[in-house]
Amino acid sequence: MNTMTLWHITGWEFAALACAALLVGFSKTAVSGANTVSLAIFAAVLPARASTGVLLPILIVGDVLAVLTYRRHAHWPTLWRLFPAVAAGVVVGTVFLMWADDGIVRTSIGAILLLMAGVTVWRRRTAEADEEPDSVATRSGRIKARSYGVLGGFTTMVANAGGPVMSMYLLSAGFRKLGFLGTSAFFFLIVNLSKVPFSAGLGLIDGRSLFLDAALAVFVVPGALFGKWAVNRINQRLFEQLVIAATIVGGLQLLLR
Numbered sequence: 001m002n003t004m005t006l007w008h009i010t011g012w013e014f015a016a017l018a019c020a021a022l023l024v025g026f027s028k029t030a031v032s033g034a035n036t037v038s039l040a041i042f043a044a045v046l047p048a049r050a051s052t053g054v055l056l057p058i059l060i061v062g063d064v065l066a067v068l069t070y071r072r073h074a075h076w077p078t079l080w081r082l083f084p085a086v087a088a089g090v091v092v093g094t095v096f097l098m099w100a101d102d103g104i105v106r107t108s109i110g111a112i113l114l115l116m117a118g119v120t121v122w123r124r125r126t127a128e129a130d131e132e133p134d135s136v137a138t139r140s141g142r143i144k145a146r147s148y149g150v151l152g153g154f155t156t157m158v159a160n161a162g163g164p165v166m167s168m169y170l171l172s173a174g175f176r177k178l179g180f181l182g183t184s185a186f187f188f189l190i191v192n193l194s195k196v197p198f199s200a201g202l203g204l205i206d207g208r209s210l211f212l213d214a215a216l217a218v219f220v221v222p223g224a225l226f227g228k229w230a231v232n233r234i235n236q237r238l239f240e241q242l243v244i245a246a247t248i249v250g251g252l253q254l255l256l257r
Helices: 003-008 011-029 036-045 048-073 076-099 102-126 135-136 139-159 162-172 177-201 209-231 234-255
Strands: none
Touching: 011 036, 011 048, 011 177, 011 209, 036 048, 036 234, 048 102, 048 177, 048 209, 076 139, 076 162, 076 177, 102 139, 102 234, 139 162, 139 177, 162 177, 162 234
């Protein structure tokens, strides 16, 4: 089947999806959370539910590239604390997708993203500037990890929008750029791979979606390479501001669509 005829995609629509795929690569190796723009583009070009199934393999390609780039910088104690809560969130998100329509999904995710951005900005203004990632070992750190983990699992399952939620968590935990990117790279590779059976079971991934993914995946690579080049030229403060800004933009896009 001709890729360009899938869901009656025009040349301009395919170009928009290709740009979104390129942005996925950039977000995975530079500004995590920026792929909320990709999410909005996919949902605008394709049917909303189908778009999540098409986007998931594209995200996995970006995750693999990010792991290859930042694998030495992952903070595994944080990952182990997050995974059980994320698994619970994925299950809740799967159940939610069985009955929620597109409007409810967009409104819910948009509200959560804006709430997380607001909480993170507030916490960063009141917390000590030298907070370290090992704060997850404290009681408050464990509670925070579970709360963000459930929200991250839920949002990543229903709309592939877990990136901004987890970005807010990693920033609030005091991660610097490389630790942030390395930890999020492994986190999303594992989580997104675990979502594949759920998405396939819901009919969101099939032969047609994978055929389109094969055509779009090549655009992820240059985006990831550009992100790797750019991240070394972005200072820590600007990096954090860009992540928060991308989260706010993504939340507003979902609420206002």
